[in-house]
Amino acid sequence: MKLLLCKSHVFVHPSTTASENVQGFILVTCDANRPLHEAQLHWVPENSLNQNQIDELMRCDSKLGMPPAAATAASLLSAATNLNDGVLLDTSGAYLSFSLPIASLFSIEFRPPSTSGWWFGSIVLHRRQGAHGGTLPVLFFHDNVCPSTMQKKRDLNKNFDPFTQGEMYWGGIDLRIVVSQIVDLQRTAADNNMWLVNATLDDLRNFSSGDLPSETNLAAEGSGSGSKGSKDNAPGFWDKLEAARWSIMSGIASATSKTERAMASLVSNHPVVKLVEKNQDNPYVAKLLRNPKVQEIQDDFDSARIYLAKWSLGVTEEANKYKLDHQLNASYRQLLTKDLGYNVDTDADFTEEELNRAMQRNFPLTQQKWDSFFDAQGRLQVTVHEVKDFIFHGGVDSMALRQQVWLFLLDVYPWDSSRDERAQIDATLEEVYTQHKAQWGHRTSGRAHSADSGSGEDDSEYWKDQEFRIEKDVKRNDRSVDIYKYNTPNGLAPESQPRSAMDGVAPKIEDGDDDNDGDDDDDDSTNGHWTIRNPHLIVLSNILKTYNSFSPNLGYVQGMTDLLSPIYYIMRDETKAFWCFVHFMDRMERNFLRDQSGIRDQMLTLTELCQLMLPQLSAHLDKCDSSNLFFCFRMLLVWFKREFAFDDICGIWEVLLTDFYSSQFQLFFMLAILQKNSKPIIENLDQFDQVIKYFNDLHNTMDWRDIAIRSELLFVRFEKMMALMERQEELQTDQADQAMVIDGDNESVQQGTVPLPQGKRLPIHSPLLQQLLSKKMVIQREETRTTDSVR
Incomplete structure (x- = not known):
């Protein structure tokens, strides 16, 4: 066993008599062969230990009893020490002692001590419903005699910072620092001393309802x-x-x-x-x-x-x-x-x-929470819906965690796979990627004939043109992002490079020069006149070329680099980024079809959606000759990549990839942008070119969190409206049938002669709008490429 934390002079108070207090140690341990989120919490009474064991634990208290506020799971494991098995064996069954997995707790109350010294700080542990074991004793931290706590207080006072995270320091905070790196620990708004352990989203919402008042409390707050x-x-x-x-x-x-x-x-x-x-x-x-x-x-x-x-x-x-x-x-x-x-x-x-x-989007998915979703074999032990609920409403906490989560969101890993199965998947995908990557050289060298093109002729010129297009766009890709910024062999700033490594290297492209909306004939600095040396740009180029070989019918289309760039930025692994991109393109290929049927269907759906949900804006855009919503084309094409900051795009995409409400939720995100901007447009703009300029200037002006909240509520309203119209139509049909029964003796009344109320076609009869209610991914594939294909 590895010992992560040891805190001495932690007492149980069985009664109000001080002489009956039981002194002990609080320990946090983990099995070196088990995941960290299976760590255990122990309290062992000192009177059940021999003197050697007490001395060993006191040394551990001095070494491990003062974790820094910035401690991480990795730092805790590196500082951990081996624990003598006899300590836990000898205290097993002792009076008041206990051992339990930290993940089996529902919550922990951290009650700080009195500033005047009238009472000690304490913790109250609450087991999950159904967990084995009885009520756990309240543990009191006697900070005035605990060596590690007193030493940490002296260090904090010496640095003129006697507080940790805005709170008065006491021994329980050290325990909370360690526990928070093992499980997901969330403070509740209902009680500042209450912290939930691996809480479900419903638990978090229930315990935070105090900061989201009901309508009856709005007046009082206002x-x-x-x-x-x-x-x-x-x-x-x-x-x-x-x-x-x-x-x-x-x-x-x-x-x-x-x-x-x-x-x-x-x-x-x-x-x-x-x-x-x-x-x-x-x-x-x-x-x-x-x-x-x-x-x-x-x-x-x-x-x-x-x-x-x-x-x-x-x-x-x-x-x-x-x-x-x-x-x-x-x-x-x-x-x-x-x-x-x-x-x-x-x-x-x-x-x-x-x-x-x-509105409650302040519970991001943390590493600790993510780990708690999986059992010892690495299989998901909660529903996929619960995981996606966390992602949709709170996002993913860090780029490092996205490396794991996006592999599931993009279906590279099946949700029901185990840890060993995912390792086998990695090995297989590595081998298959290497094979596809090797095919590219054969195509451009002329050694491969395009059987897939149906021509039977050597089309190496086509593949060379594809390579030129790819490299041209890669050179202009996200050049304000750190890893793509400098065209140097290691991607670092030119001043840090050896002089010999800088020969022939193109200068860095400044912000604003990475717009690849232009024609193919762009300026010389991005027209193939310099060699790509940045290793990350080289990987982007390799992945796009390999995908071109993997999916030869589609070919490379401008905008694909925009889709790949965030994926590789997160993964930082060529093979995994490739397969994430492959699965991403399963849903995004419809945006790049040669006949534009996929993006056209989305634009038509958005038009109908806008007419239904935003009738005033729709009518005004019609007056402005903008009813086709052409200004939304680019946003939908690359999923708002050029309208929001790079970090924001990662948050937006993972919301869309959950398919939490609909597989086409990007249309509701777009609808929310239209709704958010509707009043300024209606009140001030009346020309087509004004509307176009207005939306072209939206880059980095919108708060995506607000748009996400609006898009969810717009979907909720849309779903209700569709259901309501369906009920209304059923009611009208029933009334018509009843009228036919009443007049059944009248020979002039034939079936179908009692008409339903006349009017426009109800939106529920639109297959495009009906499809918005489905979570099933919409997939459209490019037709077989031929030598006559228009590109």
Whole structure:
């Protein structure tokens, strides 16, 4: 056994009499041959140990009793020491002693000590329902006599930092540091001292319901009766801000011919601006006014109408971010209800549970939580739906964890596979990838004839052209991202390279030069006039060439590099990145078909969805000659890759890859973007080119968390509306059948002569909209390539 933590002078108080207190040690151990998440927690009484064992544990207390706040699972394992088996054997069955897997706990209460010394800090352990064993004793940390705790206090005081993570330090915090690296430990909002162990998402939601008030509590919170009492939570400013809607912009919109000075005067004299000036001490206003994006937009007078729309959107976006960051849930809920809870003459309103579930996205999937999903053989022991619920609503905690999770999301690993089976899969995929990679050289060298093209002729020129296209796009790929930034043999900055290694190396492409929307004839720096030396760019090129050989009918299409780049950035492994990309392209191939039928179907579906869910915006876009939603094409093509920051894209994609609600949830994400921008567009834009420019300028201006919340609620409303229309149609059909029965004796009444109410075709009859309710992946394949294929 490996000993991860040893804390001495941890007592059990069987009674109120101090002389009856039982002194002992709290230990955290793990089997060197078992996963860390199977570690165990022990309390052993000192009176059941011999003196040698006590001395050994006291030495362990000095060595392992002071874990740093930044401790990781790896650092704990590296610092662990071997534990004499006799310690646990001799204390087994002793009075009050216990040993249990940490994962078998439901929660731990960490009760801090009194600052005045009236009581000791303690922990209360709660087993999971159905777990074996009785009630566990409360453990009290006598910090005033524990050597490791006293030493750590002295060290913290010496560094003028007597607090850990904002809390007063005491011995229980050391235990919490270690346990948090073994299992997923989440603090509850209902009780700050209560921490849940490997909690389900439902448990987390239930215990955090206190910070998501029901409608009956909104008025009380808004009136300032809450404990915060801060000015930013007072309703006056927010109500005025929402009512005004920064109406000053409407004045600017009508003053397109006025000078910038005249517009500035108009702005400064507006009552809304005066309201802002009066509330400059408000943290939201201060944050808003110094935001560089807002300042940049204010200086942009390229078009008064576009300026109006962008500036008003910037204000709204900053308000939403502030509400999210400061947990002003009442205000944010009211905003969502107003924006998304419009009356469509249906009973499809949001329930409290639906609003809370959509808003609660603060429980990311951690490494500890992920490990707890699997048993000793590495098989999933919870439902796939539960795992996807965590990912959809909270995302994945780190890039390192994404290396494991995305292999399942992209179906490289089956969800029901074991650890050994996944190792066998890795070996097989490595071998198959090597074979496909070798085929590329044969194709470009002319030694392979294109049997798959159906021509029987040597088409090596075609493959050379494909190679040229791939390398051209790879050279321009995400050059602001660290691993792709420098074209050097090791990917590091040029100043760190030996001079000989820099011969013939192209300069780094600065931010903004990585836009590969241009024609094939681009500038010389990206037109094949320099050799790729960056090892990560070389891997991207290898993967795309191998995929071209693996899927010869499709060929390389611009945009595939955008899809591969985040996958490889996460995996950092050529073989695994290739197979992730292969499975990703199973669903994305429809976006790149030669006849564009796949992306066209999505655009038609989005148009129908917009007409149903956003009728006012749809009608206005029709007036702007933009009813075809052409401006959404690029966003859907590469899944918003160029509209959001690189790190944000990883979070967005893993939400979409869960297929939690629908396999085409990207359309609801797009619908949420349209909904979020609908008011500025309707109020300020009336030309096709204005709409195009507006959406082209959305890059890095949107908070994807807010869009994710809106997209979920939009789907919930869509699902309800579809179900409601289906019930209405069934009711109308039943009424028609009853009318036929009543008039059955009338010979003039024949079957089918009692018509249903006339009107437009109901959306439930649209196969495109019906398909949105399915979680089954939509797959469309390219037809067999021929020498006459248009590319």
